[in-house]
Every structure is written in C-alpha cells, then in structure tokens.
Amino acid sequence: MSLKTDFLIVGAGIVGLSIARKLSEKFCDSKITIIEKEPEAAFHASGRNSGVLHAGFYYHAGSLKAKFTVRGNRAMTDYCLANGIELNPCGKVVVAKDETELDGIYELKRRGDQNGVTLDLIDENELNTIEPNAKTFQKALFSPTTSSVNPRLVCRHIAENFPRNVDILFDRLFKKLENDFVVTNKEKIEFKYLYNAAGLYADKVAQSFDVGKQYTMIPFKGIYLPYKDNNLLKRHVYPVPNLKNPFLGVHFTKTVDQHVKIGPTAIPGFWRENYDFKSRFDAAEFLEIIARQAKLFLFNNFNFRSLAFEELRKYNRKYFINESAKLLKHLDTDNFGNYLSPGIRAQLLNKRTSELVMDFVVDHGPRSTHVLNSVSPAFTTAFPFAEFIVKKSEGNYD
Numbered sequence: 001m002s003l004k005t006d007f008l009i010v011g012a013g014i015v016g017l018s019i020a021r022k023l024s025e026k027f028c029d030s031k032i033t034i035i036e037k038e039p040e041a042a043f044h045a046s047g048r049n050s051g052v053l054h055a056g057f058y059y060h061a062g063s064l065k066a067k068f069t070v071r072g073n074r075a076m077t078d079y080c081l082a083n084g085i086e087l088n089p090c091g092k093v094v095v096a097k098d099e100t101e102l103d104g105i106y107e108l109k110r111r112g113d114q115n116g117v118t119l120d121l122i123d124e125n126e127l128n129t130i131e132p133n134a135k136t137f138q139k140a141l142f143s144p145t146t147s148s149v150n151p152r153l154v155c156r157h158i159a160e161n162f163p164r165n166v167d168i169l170f171d172r173l174f175k176k177l178e179n180d181f182v183v184t185n186k187e188k189i190e191f192k193y194l195y196n197a198a199g200l201y202a203d204k205v206a207q208s209f210d211v212g213k214q215y216t217m218i219p220f221k222g223i224y225l226p227y228k229d230n231n232l233l234k235r236h237v238y239p240v241p242n243l244k245n246p247f248l249g250v251h252f253t254k255t256v257d258q259h260v261k262i263g264p265t266a267i268p269g270f271w272r273e274n275y276d277f278k279s280r281f282d283a284a285e286f287l288e289i290i291a292r293q294a295k296l297f298l299f300n301n302f303n304f305r306s307l308a309f310e311e312l313r314k315y316n317r318k319y320f321i322n323e324s325a326k327l328l329k330h331l332d333t334d335n336f337g338n339y340l341s342p343g344i345r346a347q348l349l350n351k352r353t354s355e356l357v358m359d360f361v362v363d364h365g366p367r368s369t370h371v372l373n374s375v376s377p378a379f380t381t382a383f384p385f386a387e388f389i390v391k392k393s394e395g396n397y398d
C-alpha cells in the first residue's frame with residue numbers, strides 16, 4: 001500500500017503536534033500527515049513529564065531555550081485558558097541549601113532579567129509568606145509565572161482538534177527512507193517535505209537523511225514519588241541546580257490537580273525506552289548505550305562518573321526522599337505513595353566532543369528538518385518553537 005502527502009511529520013509528541021498545528025495554519029490547502037509508532041499521542045516524554053510551564057530563567061541569553069520559554073509559557077497558558085484546559089497558576093520558589101548555593105540564586109536572577117522573566121529575589125521572611133514550608137539560606141527566588149498543566153490532556157486536545165487537512169496515523173513506525181518514500185511498518189509514504197520530531201529516536205531518523213551524524217541519544221530516566229498530603233505545599237519548590245548539567249535537580253511539583261510529587265531524577269537509562277527493568281528492551285540499543293556510558297565513565301566527561309553515582313543512588317527510596325527533605329521545614333518521610341510512571345529524557349550527546357548538548361538543535365537535510373535534543377523545557381516552548389522550526393525550514397522547501 002502507498003500514500004501521498006505534502007508534509008510528513010514523524011512523532012505525535014508535543015513538538016510534532018505543534019509543528020502540524022503551525023503548518024495547518026500556514027498551508028490550509030496542503031495535506032499534513034503525522035506518523036506515530038504508538039497507539040496514541042504523547043505516549044513518551046510529552047505525556048510523562050512534570051507538567052510544569054517554565055518561566056525561562058535557567059537558560060543563557062541567546063539560547064533557543066531562552067528565546068522561546070517566556071513566549072511559550074504565555075502561548076500555552078493562553079491555549080489552555082481559551083480551550084477550557086485546566087491550569088494551576090501556582091508559581092514556584094527556588095531555594096538555597098546553604099551559603100555555597102547563593103551564587104546560583106544570583107546567577108538565575110541575572111539570567112531571568114536578561115531573558116525578560118518576571119522573577120523576584122526574596123529573603124527568608126518573604127519566602128515564609130509565599131511558601132511557608134520551604135526553607136532557604138538567606139535568599140530565594142519567587143517565579144509567579146511558573147504553572148502546571150496536565151501535559152497529556154493538552155496533547156490530546158491538540159490532536160483531537162486539527163482541521164481536516166491533518167491526519168494522524170497511529171501504530172506507524174518510521175523504518176527507513178527509500179528513494180522518495182518513507183517506509184513504515186504498514187505502507188510506503190510519498191512526501192514533499194518531512195519534519196522529524198521523533199524524540200528519543202530523532203537521531204536515528206535524522207541519520208537516515210545523513211543528518212546529525214555527530215550525535216547520539218543518551219536516555220536519562222526521571223522517576224517520581226507522590227506525597228500523600230496535598231496541603232504540604234502551595235507551590236513548586238526547586239533547589240538551585242548544577243548549571244553545568246541540563247537537569248534541574250529533585251524538586252517538589254504541585255500538579256494541576258493540587259497533588260504534590262517529588263522528582264524527576266536523571267538516572268542514566270540502559271536503553272531508550274527503559275521505563276522499567278524489562279519492557280521495550282532492545283539488545284542492540286543496550287550494547288550501544290552501555291558502551292557509550294562506559295566510555296563517558298572512564299574518561300569522566302562532564303563529570304559523568306559523579307552524576308551517574310549520584311543519580312543511581314536515587315533508586316534508593318530513602319535517599320531520594322531525604323534529598324527532597326532538604327528543601328522543606330517539615331516533611332513526613334513515611335507519607336509517600338508508590339512510584340508514579342517515569343519519563344525518559346531524550347538527551348543528545350555530541351560524540352565528537354563527548355559533551356551533553358544543552359540547547360535545542362534543529363538541522364536540515366534533503367527535503368527535511370530534524371528536531372534533535374527537544375529536552376526540557378520543550379513542552380513549555382512548543383508553540384513558538386514550532387513556529388521557528390517551520391519558518392526556518394521554508395527556505396529549504398524546493
């Protein structure tokens with residue numbers, strides 16, 4: 001069987017869906033087809049994240065993340081409000097454990113100011129009013145525009161409200177490129193232009209187009225534990241992160257339905273969809289990723305050794321909970337429930353420099369655009385990021 005489309009998008013996560021949304025606005029007479037290997041949208045990172053709409057103060061001015069987070073937060077908020085999708089405008093505080101973290105607080109404030117983010121530098125008394133259970137050393141940050149959504153509901157709403165020129169084909173695996181066709185597990189698809197938004201497999205899809213050969217994906221698993229008392233906190237409480245890593249550290253999230261959870265971790269995964277100890281196991285991937293991690297461990301690139309040890313320790317429930325307890329005045333460490341469903345970050349590694357790539361990467365190939373490294377906060381940034389991707393690729397259309 002074969003199909004014909006104008007625009008073919010690989011992946012029905014938030015990025016693929018947002019690209020389809022943008023294309024359908026711009027090219028209302030073109031046929032847009034999304035292929036998704038799972039039976040529903042947002043099956044991976046887009047449906048398994050913390051659901052936080054970030055404000056935009058973590059990122060270096062000039063980065064794509066900095067460019068799109070403030071606008072993305074606003075655009076996603078407007079989309080939710082306009083469509084009756086629940087949003088919790090709870091805000092967040094970032095706290096310092098001790099004196100050594102104060103520089104991190106000031107650096108985040110500087111970055112926030114450069115990126116045009118509303119962000120207040122507060123003292124302990126102000127923190128006490130804003131989030132009475134959070135504790136800090138002298139200074140903290142308050143971000144009133146950080147909020148929460150249910151990411152799966154947002155994606156479902158987008159997927160169910162496309163105009164008639166957009167089709168989503170589920171259970172369709174991109175297998176390879178063959179001349180002018182994409183071969184899936186069910187058919188061949190002839191396309192004019194392709195967008196690769198395949199998340200954990202974006203590097204593999206890109207490499208079929210001879211794009212991104214210097215990159216590979218390293219999966220990092222984020223696990224969560226729910227707290228049983230919703231009154232523990234009113235807002236998100238985050239630590240000062242290690243700004244050399246793309247992860248934000250174990251924090252408390254206030255979910256859209258007022259629950260409280262801790263996580264996510266950034267534990268190195270052993271295969272891409274390594275959600276638990278056996279499902280979706282792929283021997284070839286396992287061997288490739290283990291070999292890559294062994295090399296990073298041996299040469300200790302970007303301090304991988306201590307990152308791996310520190311993160312693997314968080315599989316120990318008690319250790320994980322005790323880490324989070326450092327952010328609060330009161331926490332009943334026995335009051336956590338069972339593990340929630342984990343998420344896996346599709347973190348890009350540059351094989352030439354052995355460094356984790358910090359910013360989003362968008363690259364072009366023949367008749368195609370590839371979104372590599374759509375890590376956090378790509379959920380928050382999805383709408384303006386998709387607009388940028390489509391605009392950037394227009395010069396590449398024949």
Ligand SMILES: Cc1cc2nc3c(=O)[nH]c(=O)nc-3n(C[C@H](O)[C@H](O)[C@H](O)COP(=O)(O)OP(=O)(O)OC[C@H]3O[C@@H](n4cnc5c(N)ncnc54)[C@H](O)[C@@H]3O)c2cc1C
Nearest residue numbers: 011013014015037046049050052174199222343378379380
């Ligand atoms: C634990 C965790 C917490 C996070 N927290 C936040 C947060 O609070 N706020 C925020 O803004 N961001 C957060 N993020 C980041 C955010 O979730 C991602 O940046 C975003 O979801 C990426 O979207 P995506 O569409 O690129 O990828 P995905 O959602 O992974 O979508 C890719 C899709 O491509 C499909 N696919 C892959 N290969 C193929 C193939 N060969 N053929 C067909 N289909 C294929 C997959 O099945 C998948 O559905 C978090 C991420 C994680 C993992």
